[in-house]
Amino acid sequence: MNGTSAEPGTAASDAGPPGLPVASGSETARELWRLSRGYRLRLAATGVLGIVSTGVDLIVSVVIGFLVDRVQAGTADLTTVLTATAVMALSAVLGAAGTALTIVLATRVYHSILAALREQLVDDAMTLPQHLVERVGTGDLISRSSDDVTAVADAAPAVIPVLTVTAFTIVVSLGGLAALEWPYAAAFAVVLPVYVLAVRWYLRIGLGVYRAERTAMSARAQQILESQRGYATVLGFGLAEQRHRAVMTNSWRVARQTLRARTVLSMLNARLNLGECLSLAAVLVVGFVLVDHDASTVGGATTAMLLVLRLLGPVNQLLLVIDTLQSALASLSRMIGVVTIPRGSPDVPAQAASTDVRLDEVSFRYGEGPRVLDDITLGIPSGQRVAVVGVSGAGKTTLAGVVAGTHLPEAGRVTRPSRTAMITQEVHVFAGTLRDNLTLAAPGATDHDLRAALEATGAASILDVLPDRLDTLLGVGGYPLTDAQAQQLALARLLLTDAELVILDEATAEAGSTYAGHLDRAADAVLAGRTAVVVAHRLSQAATCDRIMVMERGRIIETGTHGELIDAGGVYAGLWTAWEAAR
Incomplete structure (x- = not known):
């Protein structure tokens, strides 16, 4: 019917009241898998289209390598150049069109699943046990059903295109390097652990950092909400300065957590830059050795370098949105935390x-x-x-x-x-x-x-x-x-x-x-x-x-x-x- 009033209590501690549960990574994955029911065939078709589109797009690198070898051998003529140009233009157009269609399909599935999750979040939030909402405060619930939903929805335009292109580019580029000359793929594979360790470090540290940031935002929302709801009491008892300090304290906590998140992102940037430098150096050295021993051609080495550069581009783009991705994942786990709260507690009357x-x-x-x-x-x-x-x-x-x-x-x-x-x-x-x-x-x-x-x-x-x-x-x-x-x-x-x-x-x-x-x-x-x-x-x-x-x-x-x-x-x-x- 109407909201009930909690009895007056003591002021929140610096850590704030315990909030609603946050879903673990496995719980989040299970819930997303359940919500994807009905979309899995579409997701599979999107994956196939993405791989094919990326493969077509990489033809440009292969054709450039072919031209380098023909020019070096002195067999290139106008027909060769025009044919290569036409093939590159066609592959670029088809690859771009296929990638765009892949992004559109992935975005539609993403928003369909998000809409289902949002509806379930609202339904479940309205049926949460009243004693639970009273204990944790309504600020946490409001933050999850507004700030977190917005964060996940707003992440789509930035994250989906980059994730889609990056995932398929990595798979196809590694396959292309192996098909060209296996030592090129081996050289990149040797450096690959640098990227893996960097991302693993970030996933281990970053998710907790963004969760802490979201939790701080919830505590701030609770303080603001209490001040608004108790406006008459605040004025009547002269508590304006006290409430102002409480809001400011929680706001500074949000600022500190946000700064911490940006510091972690900068540290990831340094690690990925190191990986990029080592990747180019490794492929260049391997290409020099192979060409020197007549095991590869200059055109093959050129193709290998272009494939690596093609691979590093999406990775760098991923770097620009990975903080958005982590923030969205933290918000997603908070949303699913509400959805997965067990119902029918034995403590209920x-x-x-x-x-x-x-x-x-x-x-x-x-x-x-x-x-x-x-x-x-x-x-x-x-x-x-x-x-x-x-x-x-x-x-x-x-x-x-x-x-x-x-x-x-x-x-x-x-x-x-x-x-x-x-x-x-x-x-x-x-x-x-x-x-x-x-x-x-x-x-x-x-x-x-x-x-x-x-x-x-x-x-x-x-x-x-x-x-x-x-x-x-x-x-x-x-x-x-x-x-x-x-x-x-x-x-x-x-x-x-x-x-x-x-x-x-x-x-x-x-x-x-x-x-x-x-x-x-x-x-x-x-x-x-x-x-x-x-x-x-x-x-x-x-x-x-x-x-x-x-x-x-x-x-x-x-x-x-x-x-x-x-x-x-x-x-x-x-x-x-x-x-x-x-x-």
């Missing part, structure tokens, strides 16, 4: 066969802090409405979160119905039409159902002031709703879910006393016939419930009906007296 709610010896604490709930045992029969009251800090909101599954107890067992919905006092109006806001809870609801829900919660009058009624845009840039109207909308949305258990955590507290009666009546309509837990801000709302529980320091100290607790003359009676006096 058990689903009751009926609409009863049961807590057995439940305890809970935030992090390493003191217990907020201490050995709570209670049962709520089907259809009963229970109010939870107590002074601030008694544990009311935490108890509601444990029942809803937002918080997992450190001890004990929670049993609740499968269809459970919760509204907190921080109701949210989504950017979209009024119809969109309501059908989020019931996608199959008709306009008649939507109007009935609005009427039941006393919100039908909203339609009269909206210029386009159900089609009126709300949220950012749309028609502004008052706090009371937003809460009525949230209650109507909850009514449409037809939940078996409804939890209201001071869900009608923000509208003030002017609209208190309207919202209490709307809440009554939503709770009618349902099992309910109501964290009551106004004791008048608690008095209408079937049973009232009074909490103090994480324990239930009184329970009974309104009349029974008044007659007992305990804590609730004192709260009621103070409430009546304030009214």
Whole structure:
């Protein structure tokens, strides 16, 4: 329904809160292989086309070597030159066309797989256990579904052409060297470990560096998001400077990680330059020895050098985008980390066969802090409405979160119905039409159902002031709703879910006393016939419930009906007296 509020906690450490899991290389490969189902034949055809195109493109080097030998032998004439020129032009055109088509096909497959992954990421992110999202913070999840998706998508134009050309060029060039004279291939193969070790070093170091950079970005996003969401609190308590320092600290951490990534890239550049120098030197020396012993021709040595130069060009291009590739791989592993989170954790509250709610010896604490709930045992029969009251800090909101599954107890067992919905006092109006806001809870609801829900919660009058009624845009840039109207909308949305258990955590507290009666009546309509837990801000709302529980320091100290607790003359009676006096 609406986002739930975490209890106040301590400030994040310098390392930041633990984030969502990051997929390993093998997990990423397995998930990509699964997502490629349906595209594998197309990928195979793309590979064949790429090899053929690259092979055709390398004909130019062979023809130049042929011309060098004919010129040296004195047998070259105008026909030879024109024929060689025509062959080179044709091979260049066909090779370029084939390479372009290969890149187009590879890009289409890439974006199709990425679209499937993005859809699965959104689907899985929306069904993550609430307690998990609350623990790691929403900043990490937002960063993965925005920054990381963007990084992977933006990498396509730079990475795919270079990767495609480089992979096929290496394969075909090595084959061409071996077919020309095996010593040329052997000379390059001797130097090849320099490239292999350089890339292996970078893959070992670089991926961790980029993951650290992305993690730092997530921590920064979390700090910015918390500052925005708690804007009123920040101003009210004079915390602007403190929040500014927190954002700046995380921003400098991002800068340090980014600088570290660029340093690693420069070190890779030096290693690859060494490999390039050794490759050219090795082929030149071998060519000189072979020509000197009449084992090869000058044209053959020329062809070998051109093939090596042809090979080094794509490798250098790869160098220019390898940081983008590593960043994209780091983002990809973070996206797949969300997709591969196991569902159905045994810690999730058990689903009751009926609409009863049961807590057995439940305890809970935030992090390493003191217990907020201490050995709570209670049962709520089907259809009963229970109010939870107590002074601030008694544990009311935490108890509601444990029942809803937002918080997992450190001890004990929670049993609740499968269809459970919760509204907190921080109701949210989504950017979209009024119809969109309501059908989020019931996608199959008709306009008649939507109007009935609005009427039941006393919100039908909203339609009269909206210029386009159900089609009126709300949220950012749309028609502004008052706090009371937003809460009525949230209650109507909850009514449409037809939940078996409804939890209201001071869900009608923000509208003030002017609209208190309207919202209490709307809440009554939503709770009618349902099992309910109501964290009551106004004791008048608690008095209408079937049973009232009074909490103090994480324990239930009184329970009974309104009349029974008044007659007992305990804590609730004192709260009621103070409430009546304030009214």
